[in-house]
Amino acid sequence: MIFFLYGMAVTIALVIIIPWMAIGHLLGWKRRNLHGLRERLGFIHPPLTSARRSIWIHCVSVGEVMAARGLIKEISSRHPTRPICLSTVTTTGREIAQKELPGINSLFYLPIDHPLALNRALRRLRPALLIIFETEIWPGLIHSAKKHGTSIAFVNGRISDRSLPRYLRIRIFLKSVLADVDRFLMQSDEDARRIILLGASPSRVQSIANLKWQSGCESAGRDGNAWREELAIDSTQKVLVAGSTCIGEESMLLDAVASLRDRFPNLVVIIAPRKPDRFGEVEQILARSHISFAVRSRDMRKKADIILLDTIGELASLYQIANVVFIGGSLVNVGGHNILEPAACGKPVLFGPHMSNFREMSRLFIENSAAQQVANCHELSLWLTRLLSNSQEAERMGQAGKDLVGTFSGAVQQTADTLDDLLKDS
Numbered sequence: 001m002i003f004f005l006y007g008m009a010v011t012i013a014l015v016i017i018i019p020w021m022a023i024g025h026l027l028g029w030k031r032r033n034l035h036g037l038r039e040r041l042g043f044i045h046p047p048l049t050s051a052r053r054s055i056w057i058h059c060v061s062v063g064e065v066m067a068a069r070g071l072i073k074e075i076s077s078r079h080p081t082r083p084i085c086l087s088t089v090t091t092t093g094r095e096i097a098q099k100e101l102p103g104i105n106s107l108f109y110l111p112i113d114h115p116l117a118l119n120r121a122l123r124r125l126r127p128a129l130l131i132i133f134e135t136e137i138w139p140g141l142i143h144s145a146k147k148h149g150t151s152i153a154f155v156n157g158r159i160s161d162r163s164l165p166r167y168l169r170i171r172i173f174l175k176s177v178l179a180d181v182d183r184f185l186m187q188s189d190e191d192a193r194r195i196i197l198l199g200a201s202p203s204r205v206q207s208i209a210n211l212k213w214q215s216g217c218e219s220a221g222r223d224g225n226a227w228r229e230e231l232a233i234d235s236t237q238k239v240l241v242a243g244s245t246c247i248g249e250e251s252m253l254l255d256a257v258a259s260l261r262d263r264f265p266n267l268v269v270i271i272a273p274r275k276p277d278r279f280g281e282v283e284q285i286l287a288r289s290h291i292s293f294a295v296r297s298r299d300m301r302k303k304a305d306i307i308l309l310d311t312i313g314e315l316a317s318l319y320q321i322a323n324v325v326f327i328g329g330s331l332v333n334v335g336g337h338n339i340l341e342p343a344a345c346g347k348p349v350l351f352g353p354h355m356s357n358f359r360e361m362s363r364l365f366i367e368n369s370a371a372q373q374v375a376n377c378h379e380l381s382l383w384l385t386r387l388l389s390n391s392q393e394a395e396r397m398g399q400a401g402k403d404l405v406g407t408f409s410g411a412v413q414q415t416a417d418t419l420d421d422l423l424k425d426s
Contacts, residue, residue: 036091036109042120044085044108053128053426054083056150058110058141061093062312063338064133067156067212069100070412071131076103078416079423085125087111092276096313113140122148128426129419131155135195137167139177146180151422153183155415156211159194160335161356167198175199182422185415188360208415210361212340213408224320231294232301237266238323238388241347243315244274244337245328250285252331256381264388270318272309274328274337279310316341324387324394326380327351339365343401348387348394350374370401 038045048054055075059065065088076084083105088094097107106125111117118140130145132138135157145152159167167174178184178198184205186192192207233239242253250271257269273282286293286306294304296311309315319325325342329335330352339361342349349371355362365371374380387394 036094039108040110040112040117042111042117042124044106044121044124047124048083048085048106048126050081050083050105052082053126054085054105055079055129055131055423056085056087056125056127056145057131057133058087058136059093059097059133060136061088061090062096064156065093065096065100066316067210068133071155071211071415072101072104074412074416075419078420082128082423085127092312099313110138110141113138115140115144118144119148122150129153129422131419134158135191137174137177139173142177142180149426151426152181153185153419153422154181154195155185155419157184157186157195158188158191158357159198161359162335164194171198183418185418190360206418208418209408209411211411211415212338212361213405213411227318227321230301231268231270231296231307232303233268233321237268238264239268239270239321240324240326240384240388241270241272241315241318241322241342242326243272243319243328243342245271245282246274246332246334247278248332249328250282252377252380253326254285254289254291256377256384259381260384260388263385267388268305268307270307270309270322272315272318272328276310276312279308283308283310319345319347322347323391324384325349326384329357330354331374331377331380336362339371339401340405343370343398344405346395346398346402348372348397349401350380350383350387352376352380364404365401368400368404370397370404372397 057068057072059068072084085106086097086101086104087108087110088097089110094107094109097104111121122144127145127150130150130152132152132154133156135154142152178200181200182204184195184200185208186195186205187210189207192205196202196205228235245253253271257267260267271282273279283295286308291306292304293306293308294302296307296309309318319342322342325347327337327339327349329337333354335357336351336355339349339351339358349365351362351371351373353373353375362371362373366373372383374383
């Protein structure tokens, strides 16, 4: 009954939302809304024809796709005859998957969480196993997949500080949903405790190291020298890379950097906003700052004090040329972003007080002197000055981070071993 009522609620919502989207599309002010609509309605093309049932992996966006790469490669090598399918919610996630995972048999947008769309997709994909990254709880998807005889696993699961109170309010409903999940492979002991608190059976919950520990430093076909040449940064210039910045942080970053200009006149700052739809907004902020800046996509080899990275999939590679890295989403209350990519490159990492999305990871980095947490813009400026002027300290911090990443190898293999158990009889 509970899933019937949920399905009715989704139906009513769709009756309201879809006409509104269609009107917006016709008027030209919401053209993105209908992008991939056929796939979102479950029309996955072409349907899989393999005699063996597939493995369906769901990742929300870019971060989950990047974390999934190693696991997908491992699964493909262990099960070469099984089709591998990947769904995303966002367009940017899909674009990265196309670039980073060319061997995927089927790539599509996640169908609407409604039985009609989901059952249509499930008939076409015939999954033996559904892998959901980072605890995306879609009640319709989970229930429909289980009815089709699909094993279900949450991988790299986490329950954020922000999500936990909301989930607790619907705990009775969630317990019914989570009962259909066969394995919960969580990022930390705290995440494991939280999913059990929400109703998961303790016997199905495991704590496995975050798969992002093995994400590594992606070169994307360019080494550091090639990047410096392409961005017109000479070998004498120091580089600050601010990755995954969020609303409000760019202005704070500019304030922090302003105090460094006298001491480091040749400093180049590369700013990479987290969301592509903010590229234009950040460009306007830079234009108002009266600081020389270049835009990556159109200002090739232009000398500038600030470079706006308005492309997708290049940030991890750019960390190679950084002297110091700031991780965004942490000076404002967003919950922080991934520390591992710059750390794997041996770069010293700074982040703000808001790292709840990576609480265990940030704690380990701080305890091992592999990163520094700053309370505000002023402290950020002080630590930037300290690391840019003391290369030995910067190198020690960067090496500590690289060493820490290396100690957490094996998460991919451990996860794949557990998933193999779910595929034995299918």
